[in-house]
Amino acid sequence: MKTIPVETTINGDSAEFLCHADESLLDVLRDRLGMTGSKEGCGTGDCGACSVMLNGRVMCSCLVLGVETQGAEIETIEGMAKGEELHPLQRVFLEEAALQCGVCTPGILVAAKALLEKNPDPTDTEVRYWLAGNLCRCTGYDKIIKAVQTAAAEMRSA
Amino acid sequence: MRYVKPESFEAAATLLRDEDGISRILAGGTDVLVQLKAEMVEPDLMVDMKHLPGMRDIVAEDGGFRVGAAVSGAEMGEHAALKMMWPGVVEGVELIGSSQVQSRATMAGNLCTGSPAGDSVPAMVTAGAVARVQGPDGVRDVPVVDIPTGPGKNSLAKGEFITSIFLPARPENASDAYLRFIPRTEMDIAVSSAAVSLELDGAGVVTSAHVAVGAVAPTVLLVKDAGGALIGSKLDDAAIAGLVRAVEAACNPITDKRGTIEFRTKTAGVLAKRAAHIAYTRAGGQA
Numbered sequence: 001m002k003t004i005p006v007e008t009t010i011n012g013d014s015a016e017f018l019c020h021a022d023e024s025l026l027d028v029l030r031d032r033l034g035m036t037g038s039k040e041g042c043g044t045g046d047c048g049a050c051s052v053m054l055n056g057r058v059m060c061s062c063l064v065l066g067v068e069t070q071g072a073e074i075e076t077i078e079g080m081a082k083g084e085e086l087h088p089l090q091r092v093f094l095e096e097a098a099l100q101c102g103v104c105t106p107g108i109l110v111a112a113k114a115l116l117e118k119n120p121d122p123t124d125t126e127v128r129y130w131l132a133g134n135l136c137r138c139t140g141y142d143k144i145i146k147a148v149q150t151a152a153a154e155m156r157s158a
Numbered sequence: 159m160r161y162v163k164p165e166s167f168e169a170a171a172t173l174l175r176d177e178d179g180i181s182r183i184l185a186g187g188t189d190v191l192v193q194l195k196a197e198m199v200e201p202d203l204m205v206d207m208k209h210l211p212g213m214r215d216i217v218a219e220d221g222g223f224r225v226g227a228a229v230s231g232a233e234m235g236e237h238a239a240l241k242m243m244w245p246g247v248v249e250g251v252e253l254i255g256s257s258q259v260q261s262r263a264t265m266a267g268n269l270c271t272g273s274p275a276g277d278s279v280p281a282m283v284t285a286g287a288v289a290r291v292q293g294p295d296g297v298r299d300v301p302v303v304d305i306p307t308g309p310g311k312n313s314l315a316k317g318e319f320i321t322s323i324f325l326p327a328r329p330e331n332a333s334d335a336y337l338r339f340i341p342r343t344e345m346d347i348a349v350s351s352a353a354v355s356l357e358l359d360g361a362g363v364v365t366s367a368h369v370a371v372g373a374v375a376p377t378v379l380l381v382k383d384a385g386g387a388l389i390g391s392k393l394d395d396a397a398i399a400g401l402v403r404a405v406e407a408a409c410n411p412i413t414d415k416r417g418t419i420e421f422r423t424k425t426a427g428v429l430a431k432r433a434a435h436i437a438y439t440r441a442g443g444q445a
Binding site for chain 1 (some may be wrong): 258261
C-alpha cells in the first residue's frame, strides 16, 4: 500500500509524516513519530488512553485516521508540560498519587485539561461524567476526581 | 484502501456508485474505525466528505434547523437555539458515547449505522426529521423513519449518502424528550428507549403527539397509536395507560445479554410514560 504525505501541527510545531490510508492517528503518533505518550488500551474508542486534542476538541486518536489530520492542529500529552514545568494537573496527579500503573494517565490528563478549559469549576459529578470515557483499572477513580478538583482550584486562583 | 476527499457531493456519489469493491463513508468514524480495527470490514475505498459545503454547519431554515451530516454531538449540544427547539433530539445525540466520542460522532452516522438502539434515532423520528440524500442521480429528501431497515442495514442505494438532516419548525407550546434504560449511568447501549414529541394548545391540551421506541424491534419504531392515546388529553392517567398499552403492543424485541423480551417491553412503556411527562412540562403544560 502506498503512503500518503500529511502536514499537521503537533504541540505547536509543524509536523510532516507519511502514513497508509487505513492507519490511525494513534499509530502514526506512536510508530511513525515516536510519540508514545498516547497509549493504546483498546484501539476501539472505549478506554480513552489515546486521548488527544484535535482542532480544540478531545478525541480518541485511535478513532481518527492519520490522513484525516491534514492541516489539523493536534495537541498530545507530550505538549502538556512547558519544558521542565509540569502542568498543574500533572503535578497534582503526582503529589496526590492519582495513578498507579499510569497507562490511563496521559489520556485522563488530556481529557481533564479539556474539561477545565471549558468548565473551570466543575462539580464532582461533572468531572465523573466528562471522564466516563477514560477507563482506569487501578485507582477506583476517587483519587483522580480529587486531583482534578485540586488542580482546578489551583488554576482558578492562579 | 484508497482514501478520497471528493471535490463535490456529485463527485462523491459517482465515485461511490462506480466502486466495485467495498466502500465506506467517513463522517465521525466512531463506527467505521472500530470495524476496521476489528477487521470486520476491509474497505477498498474510504470517502471523506467532512470538508464539503454545509457538512459541518447548523443552519436556520424555514423556522427549523438543518444539521450537516458531519456535525458532532458536542457541536449540537453547544447550539443553544437548537437545544431549545428540540431538546429531546439533542439529549439523545449527547447520550452517544464519551466526551471523546461526542467530539466526533454524528447524528447522520448514528442513523445510517442502523442500530435499533441508536440513541439519536427515536427523537429524530418523533421530530419528523427529514434526511437530505445525495445520490448519483441527484438529491432527494427522505423521512428519517424510512432510513433504517434492520440491524446494520439502511434503505440508501449504492452511491447514496446523507448530507444533512432537517429538523422542522415548532409552534408555541411544543417540546420533546428522550430517555433510555441502561444498567449503569453512562457509556452504555440502550436496553430500551423512548422519545416523545408533543404540541399543546393554550390550555395545555395535547394537540399533536408522536412516540417512538428504540431497542425493542429490528428498527426504531414510530408508534402511532401511542401518540394517538395522548391527543386531547393533559396526560391524565387514562391517556398515559393508553400510551403504555400501545407501546407495549408495538414492541417486538429479542432476548439477549442486555435484556429479555419481557424486560425490554416493560421498560419501553415506562420510559415512554416518563418521556411524555418531561416533554409536557418542557412544552409549558401543567398537569
